[in-house]
Amino acid sequence: MDMVFRLEIVTKQVYREIFDFETRNKAFFERVLPKRPNGYQQYDTFIVIMNTLMAEQHDGDYYMYLIRDSQGALAGRINLQITDGLSRKTGEIGYRVDEAHQGCGCASQGVKLILEEAYERYGLKKITAGAAKSNLASRRVLEKNGFIQIGVQERVMCIRQNWVDGILYQHQRRQ
Incomplete structure (x- = not known):
């Protein structure tokens, strides 16, 4: 049976948990993602x-979420950035999943849930995302969730x- 995941908006109370997540996964993330800032x-x-x-x-330009598993463990992070400030109709997502939660549906469910947030809560009409050409797992997650390659x-x-x-x-909202 697949695990069930949920989203939780980031608050200051979870900074230490996020820091520990990032530190624990640093070497893993740097194999497939750009390095974090100095x-x-x-x-x-x-x-x-x-x-x-x-x-x-707080200003409504960028939303950070945690992806939690059914036991409440921090399994991943997913962010939504509003990319067209004036019309507020387009956003971009980015995500990263804990090494221990790879292959169990965390990223796929997280992307599905953030799309629901983007369309229902924030009223966006279009979401963009990017993945390294060589990151087949991330590309598969996006395609599984209805994203179409545009370039x-x-x-x-x-x-x-x-x-x-x-x-x-x-990804465009289905009418």
Whole structure:
């Protein structure tokens, strides 16, 4: 049976838990994602970064969610950024899943849930996402959730000191 996951909006009360999640998964994430900014692994700097993002969340420009498993463990993170500030109709998602929760539906369910939030709660009409061309698991998650490939960006992100191409995806609200 597949695990069941839920979303939880990020608050200041979970900073330490997020920091521990990021620290625990640092080496794993850096195999498939760009490195975090300098200082991200120091808790004092992490708090400053998170407070900046929380201000954007308060302003309605950026929403950070935790993906929790049925036991309440932090299984992943997923963010929604409003990308067209004036019309507020388009957003972009990004996500990362704990190494121990790989392959159990966490990312797929998280993306499904954030799409519901984006359309129902925030009234968006279109969501975009990107994945490294070589990250087949992430691309599969997006495609499974109805995202359509709309383009390729050459040398869009640096992973392990190598520039890689990215696939751009789009999802539109079904009427």
